[in-house]
Amino acid sequence: MGSPLGPILADIFVTNLETKLNKFSTNKPSLWIRYVDDIFCLFTKKQDIDDFLERINKWHKNIRFAKEEEIDGKLAFLDVLVIRDNTTNKYVTIVYRKPTDTNLYLLYDSNQCRKYKLGLIRTLVIRILLICSTITHKDNELTLMKHTLKTNGYPDHLIRRGICEGEVIVNKINNKKNNQQQKTQTKQNIYFTLTYYGLESTILARRIKHIIQKFMPLTNINIAFKKSFTLKNIFLPIQKGKDKTTKDKKLVYKIPCNNCNKYYIGETNRDKPTRMKEHQKDIKNLSDSSNVVKHAIEQKHTFKFDQAETLTFESKWNRRVIKESLYTHQSLDQSLNDVKFKLNVFG
Structure with a gap:
C-alpha cells in the first residue's frame, strides 16, 4: 500500500470481488459496509459467521479475510x-x-x-x-x-x-x-506552494491572495506551506554522510569546437565526464539526433571535450533548461544548439 495508487487499486479489486455477494441466497449479512479493504457487517444470532467467512475466502486465492467480533x-x-x-x-x-x-x-x-x-x-x-x-x-x-x-x-x-x-x-x-443540492463552483481553483520561514511567509501569502482576488475575481488561490528547516534535514546528512559526487551533477555545460569559434551548450542530470563520454559515443556511432555529431560531420571538425566548461549548477530540471536557453540566447549565434524555451524576454 506504499504507492499512491495502492488504495485505488485495492478499492477496484475488492469492488469486483464483492459483486459475488449478490449470489448469496442464505447466510448473507443484513449490512455490508466497506472502506477500501475494511468491511463492517451485521449478522443475526441465527446466522453462521464462520461459514460465511469460509465462503468469501474462496473468492480469490490471494485474499484472506479475517474477522473481529464485538466484545461486550x-x-x-x-x-x-x-x-x-x-x-x-x-x-x-x-x-x-x-x-x-x-x-x-x-x-x-x-x-x-x-x-x-x-x-x-x-x-x-x-x-x-x-x-x-x-x-x-x-x-x-x-x-x-x-x-x-x-x-x-x-x-x-x-x-x-x-x-x-x-x-x-x-x-x-x-x-x-x-x-x-450543491452549488456549482464557478471559481477556478489554483494551488500554490510556498516555503514556510515564519510570519513573513504568512504575510506574503495574504498579499498574494489579495492581489489575485483584486485582478482575478473568478480565481480562487489556495496557498500551502512546506517545511524548510527540520531536524531531519539537520541530522540525517550528518548521520548518513553526504554524497560528495552530487555537487558535480545537474549542470549546464559548454563544449568548444577545436577548429572554429562555435561551441555546444547543453544540460545534464549526470556529471560532466559521463556526459562527455556520451557525446563522444554519439560521434562514433554517427547519431543523427545530436547537433555535436551534425557539426562534426558537416564541417569535419573536432571538439575539445577535455576543455568542456561548467556554466552553472541547477538541481531542478525546468530551471536548468531555462538557464541553458538563456546561455544559448546570449551566445550571439555561436552556439550549435537551438533555444529550447523561447521566452518573452528574448523579444
Whole structure:
C-alpha cells in the first residue's frame, strides 16, 4: 500500500470481488459496509459467521479475510467505535482510539504555520461532531479534546475559535445532505506552494491572495506551506554522510569546437565526464539526433571535450533548461544548439 495508487487499486479489486455477494441466497449479512479493504457487517444470532467467512475466502486465492467480533457489545471500525445498546435496541457511535494512542498532536510551539494549527483543531472538532451520535458523547469528546490540546500547548482562545469554525463546517455539511443540492463552483481553483520561514511567509501569502482576488475575481488561490528547516534535514546528512559526487551533477555545460569559434551548450542530470563520454559515443556511432555529431560531420571538425566548461549548477530540471536557453540566447549565434524555451524576454 506504499504507492499512491495502492488504495485505488485495492478499492477496484475488492469492488469486483464483492459483486459475488449478490449470489448469496442464505447466510448473507443484513449490512455490508466497506472502506477500501475494511468491511463492517451485521449478522443475526441465527446466522453462521464462520461459514460465511469460509465462503468469501474462496473468492480469490490471494485474499484472506479475517474477522473481529464485538466484545461486550462494542466493535471498532476505522476510527469509529460502534456500541450496541440492548435496552433501546439501537447503535451508538463514538470516536475510537487505539490503546497505543498518546494524545500527542502538532505542538503549538513548533515552527509551523498558524493556520495548520488552527486546521488541526477544526479537523478534530469535525471528526467528533460527525462520528458521535449523541449530544452527551459529543460533549465528552470535546472536553477531552480541549484538555489534550492544552497539554500540547494550545491557548484557550485558539481552541474556542477552532471549535466555532468546525461547528460551522459541520452545519454546512449537514445542510447539503438535507437539501441534496450543491452549488456549482464557478471559481477556478489554483494551488500554490510556498516555503514556510515564519510570519513573513504568512504575510506574503495574504498579499498574494489579495492581489489575485483584486485582478482575478473568478480565481480562487489556495496557498500551502512546506517545511524548510527540520531536524531531519539537520541530522540525517550528518548521520548518513553526504554524497560528495552530487555537487558535480545537474549542470549546464559548454563544449568548444577545436577548429572554429562555435561551441555546444547543453544540460545534464549526470556529471560532466559521463556526459562527455556520451557525446563522444554519439560521434562514433554517427547519431543523427545530436547537433555535436551534425557539426562534426558537416564541417569535419573536432571538439575539445577535455576543455568542456561548467556554466552553472541547477538541481531542478525546468530551471536548468531555462538557464541553458538563456546561455544559448546570449551566445550571439555561436552556439550549435537551438533555444529550447523561447521566452518573452528574448523579444
